[in-house]
Amino acid sequence: MTVEPGASGADRSAASGAGRDAVFVARGLAKSYRVGEVTIHALRGVDLDVRRGELVVLLGPSGSGKSTLLNLLGGLDTPTGGRAWFLDHDLSDATEAELTSFRREHIGFVFQSYNLIPSLTARENVALVTDIAQRPMDPAEALTLVGLGHRMDHFPSQLSGGEQQRVAMARAIAKRPDVLLCDEPTGALDYETGKIVLEAIARINAELGTTTIVITHNAAIAGMADRVLRLADGRIVADEANAHKLSPAELSW
């Protein structure tokens, strides 16, 4: 895996040479949007390969473009420049319907604000996804995997923040996604609860082999990654492989 900041090639065959196992490939990926009178360049040409089964942490301060990158990879948004592929899906020119089915079939999301449906119990929130997935787990199984087998029939308002985030993770993994995308998964949680959630992420990555991308501004979390990508001002400024991957229990911040 290499980063080629100057690479202009949007040619996928060149990219595939870089990593035969690549799940995500991006070349010159850019995103700009207008807010009022101002044009904001959130992403200014990002090249990236993410391999199957990898746990990647995207690290950067707020405004560095990491959420924008995650949104593009997750099919929530389309780039204004460059190209991105997921396996053989070209995400750059995909229609709205194609992106929807891409999310539906391949991606599991975990958000900072959990985004649970308040009117559904934990089990039903998970079932929301398993109902539309092709070969899902049983919702109970997914919840047991995140340590919530005993609180399946509780509504979000009856769960703690950490529990809610774990329900969100169970919801994300229950469809056996190819990729788990986590946007500041511990952002709204206290230290202890945050660690429990990270442990669940690490376990899913290890046991299910799910390719996982976690974005965070918390540098300490980088320790649990296979690889750390640092973003600043819309560019990837560093790409470091962890020689010694830590377990979340060993992290501290």
Place this chain on the structure above:
Amino acid sequence: MRALEVKMLRDLAAARGQAITIALVVACGIATFVASLGTGHSLVASRAAYYDASRFADVFATVERAPLPLAERIALIPGVAEVETRIVRDVTLDVPGHDAPAVGRLVSIPQGGEPRLNALHLRRGRTIAAHQRDEVVVSEGFARVHGLRLGSRVAAVLNGRRQVLRVVGIGLSPEYVFPIQGGAPLPDDRSFGVLWMDREALAAAFDMDGAFDDVVLTLAPRAPAAPVIERLDRLLEPYGGLGAHGREEQTSHRFLEDEIAEQRTIAATIPVVFLGVAAFLLNVVLGRIVTSQREQIATLKALGYADGRIALHYFSMAVVVVAVGAVLGTALGVWLGRLMTAQYTELFRFPRLEFEMLPVVPLAAALVSLAAGGTGAFAAVRRVVRLAPAEAMRPPAPPGYRHALLERLGLVRGLSPVASMLVRAISSRPLRFAATSLAVACATAIVILGLFWNDAFDYMMAVQFRLAERGSATVVFNRPVGPRAVRELRALPGVEEAEGYRTVPVTLRSAQHSYRTLLQGIDPDARLRVLLDRDLRRISPAGPGILLTRQLGELLGVDVGDAVLVEVREGERPRRWLTVAGLVDDFVGLGAYVDVAALHRMMDEGETVDAAALRIATGSLPAVHARLQQLGGVATVAVKDAWLEVFRATTARFILFFTAILTVFAIVIAIGVVYNAARIALQERSWELATLRVLGFTRAEVSALLLAELALNVLVAVPLGLVLGFCAALGLSLLVHTETFRIPVVIAPRTYGYAALVVLASGVATAFLVRRRIDRLDLVSVLKVRD
């Protein structure tokens, strides 16, 4: 403009779709209120002015033949202000270019041409010159329909002699504001007209020199009518008095009074529905705006705005919406009122009938809707205003959901998560769901209310004029005649069947109740006149008993098996106690029926008739009409089909107008309610829906989730609305139920279908409006932490 006012206007602009739909619902409510109250008021005002200017009589009496000097004794009755005697006769008219016969009511006017009471209002021409025996003034409607102008000629059969009359004037009379011939449910200018004629000419034609057969009088200020009527009856009795009555029994006056009452009923009921819906919408929408501006309210408080000022800020939004609705509604109401009044000028013949609106009317309507809407907003404002600023700054706690009652009871199991969301969304706000459904149901009911008149009239016409009255024409004789007259009619070429009737004026009494009407003697085996009960079963007047229309029975407080005292007001004036043998369900008028043989025995007379029903072969009417004119003794001929045609045309126009208006208004309500419900649901749940989109739900699936609740609202509302529509029709028919008219609550299946279709279509159209917004949900922004 102060900053807070600018904020208010911008907030309204942001919520313009909702503001506009609510303002439109308010406008509909105020428009119906203004139009119906204004029309009622205009009728009352025009009537008062006209009655006053024309010195409309207070008491009316008919007599067979009374000597003129009796007038002086009538004038001496205490309480009588002015007396006028007249000769009034119904004759057959032969109008050029008109196939069917018309009935002309000849009313004498004194020499010099100016009646003291019931003055003529001349539209064109002049009154009758002294000693001009062939001159007539014709009632305006009749003249217009038949194209009669000054100088036109009309032939009339006066006491068997054909006479040509010359039109010298066209006019109106307060006695014929509603120009109706006794017995007919609606006026028909083609078959009934009033002709004012020189008294000498009429006296000569009908052998009434020095005599009168009709008297009208006014009362002194504050003099009660009852004692005068009693004294008058006593004076007239020896001369064949048929009984005097007050204004309230005068046909035209009574119809006018009923119509005004109907307008008032509509003004008091239908706008309430619109204003209620508007208040509900204001309540929900303002409540939503207040809740979504929780942080802004906290900021305002932190900046030092007082609670009252903040509350006023949100209340002023309601004021602006209602004010826009009120202005729009008043303009619409005046326009509608003018249209309605114009429709009435077709029905009621006033010298002047113009729409007039009391300024207090729209103001009152606006205040009502504002008060109701503002109260709802106030509850929401108070909830937020009570919070400490720091607390209000934090986002509200997530709504605590629980299993819906149906689930806890185990009635609903194994629902998909999406279905559970739907069930719990509804069960967490059951009141709002109920109120929304009720509001849409009201829209459905309003469509039915607009259409139901048509069904009711169709039914009435079918029953009254196909099942009950099966003849095609009615002939009235000048005086009672023997059975030979009916045989002669039957023998006329083209006449398939003829049946004679005997009708006498009576007063019916039971305990303290009494009612004056006509008692009709019918052959128990009559084929052209069939009496029907509520279930359309034939009731035969065989035997000694009397049959009463159901309403007359109620009025007299009698039921089948009770006895009523029948006082005949003709001939030897016999009085008999008769047992009520059955109740007849006629829609028009309050009549009484007996076996014709029993009537002959009561009157101590042989087999006589004074009217006959004919069934005429199709196409033979003109020939039969021509023969009837040559037949002596025939006073008038009325043709049913001609009359029905006019009735249909008149009512069809009237009903179509109201149906169209009410349908449009119902659509406004349905769209207003569904649109606002959808927008609020979308605002409240956009975050949830966007999350589902992120999770891979398609636009169609997410839209379906949101629209399913609305669809459920509409699906609950439509059947509820159909039931509500029936109840509303029933209520309205009871409220506008008068002596002259009873409206059967008959609603055709196609009316229900149409109402359901209108509301469903409005719902679907609204769904499309909202669907576009769901497609534009911002997936990225909703995932940001809401802080």
